[in-house]
Amino acid sequence: MITTTLKKLSEISGLSISTVSRALKNHPDISEKTKLLVTELASMLDYEPNINAVHLRTRDSRLFGVIVPSLSNCFYNSVIASLEEEARKNDYSLIILQSVDDPDIEAANIKLCRQNRVNGLFASITPETINIEPFLKLAEIDIPVIFFDRVPDRSDCHKICVADIDSATIAANLIAENSKKKVLAIFGNSKFLITKKRYQAFTSILHQYNIECITAYATDGTHARQIANDYLPEKPDVVFCMTDEILAGVMRATQKRKLKIPDDIAVITISNGFLPTLYYPQITYIETSGEKLGKLAFESMMSTLSGSTFIHDKIIESVLVRGGSI
Amino acid sequence: MITTTLKKLSEISGLSISTVSRALKNHPDISEKTKLLVTELASMLDYEPNINAVHLRTRDSRLFGVIVPSLSNCFYNSVIASLEEEARKNDYSLIILQSVDDPDIEAANIKLCRQNRVNGLFASITPETINIEPFLKLAEIDIPVIFFDRVPDRSDCHKICVADIDSATIAANLIAENSKKKVLAIFGNSKFLITKKRYQAFTSILHQYNIECITAYATDGTHARQIANDYLPEKPDVVFCMTDEILAGVMRATQKRKLKIPDDIAVITISNGFLPTLYYPQITYIETSGEKLGKLAFESMMSTLSGSTFIHDKIIESVLVRGGSI
DNA sequence: ATATCAACCGCAAACGTTTGCAATGCAGTT
């Protein structure tokens, strides 16, 4: 690979390296003639600054790390898409890494971020992450870490989450409003704080209303389908799904049994918004917007970077999107 | 941000920078005592090499660029997920960028890749990309560009695509086998080579069998739904969808009209494999695997990097996955 | 003729690594 460098431009133009450098960044010290000459030469030779050299010299990477459990997950992708957009607008780059739910890979990814001297890190931890020391160490050396979605259960770190209690509350209330009598509620990984909170909020409200509730935790879509198959015979009149994955499993089960929605059984879910629109009637869902989360996380990052010592603990507000499934 | 550098380690240990450097990379010249001393010191101080300095010095970035039209697209995400995995295994990093179908942003992204001195680029171009010069320029300076999925229509560049003709052929033949008489076929963006090829293959086979065929091009899911709404009254007995997006639109239309699948109307689609499983019966589809594409693209990259001058023009084989929709 | 000033430009150091080469010390050989 043969690249043009400032030195090469300097040799060709007969100007010094510093003059070439300044000319390219429109420094007032440099005359217009020189600037023109240099910029033309640079574009002739397709000059692009070596970003490694720039970062080394300026001691600034203008780079954020993003670590997510999985890249083949629609929710994280919407978060990443919005982070990427914000980053671009602010002249930052992103190094995007997936931990595939493996704490070792997660650790390696953190290492990579350190090596890259990222200015900050957006992270969603794996269910198996027991030791968040490596993250905290980043924070110690003034590299802000903004946790999102799957966050550690402690108060001394930045957290941006989709609504936990709120969204479960909305769902539970909607179920009560519709005078449902027997609920099948399928939650996600019980290790997550968000699951615990939603479970707690959801069941306590149903309890207040004296509504019967079968609860279960699903590890994935297939498991959710199995759970649905097991419990549908007990004739719940509504099923609540905590995630898109669970919804997909549940829908397969109901469709197979030719249950009419919402007449035979009502469905309500918490979702990113994509899956619910695939069905007819569209599934009523409480929206957890990855885009909004991304934007908010980015804002938090920028604000901490600009000196704020405030600990961000934000929640994406829940919006009920009415479909025809309840 | 206060970081440990080789210099700092050297000062503390009383050894020279070069010795510290060599000790850390287990160079045979260094005695075991020294190695132990240095590695312990390094881990005490959380030393991580500054990757910018390393890259600058070694003139190698071990970095690949990835440019996709959109990060909130399941297909590309499966490609990216598999690229990321391969990259990690081979000690490469990825810089992932989205062009949001804007040629200007795409150009800016290419620039970023150049600035980062990527070792290679994986790219899927926007529908509006008329000038692929910037890509070719990369290739000129020995930065391999592997186009995937949406590729330029010229023979002098590496291309990895999902099957175009093949997948359409399989679909058409399956339709013929099932003695369907009237097909509604909805294709994607007519600007893409892949669309043209599939259209051509699909319609010509139907023509051979003397099967009536209504064809249309959809720009997105909503548009596909509209098209379906327009043409379903003409009572086609099977609908062919070229993409997942189109399938989603079509399914909404059929569900709304309470058409039974496959009795009232059969459905067949080309898909990544996720959407078809959401419905009941599962939709029969011709699989276009993003994972396989990613792996194959990565292989091509490695082989060109290791000196092969062969122009890769590969196709991910099509696999028919039978559901119950036809 | 000299001083002043602005406009323009170059020197050189620094960022944190890697690495060819030279230097050092020391044991064993002759």
Added chain:
DNA sequence: AACTGCATTGCAAACGTTTGCGGTTGATAT
């Protein structure tokens, strides 16, 4: 005693930038 050879370590240059500071012009004012 001088030499060889080996094991260990250090020197210094280079990668491609940025930037503080100082230098060189030429014009204008005194």
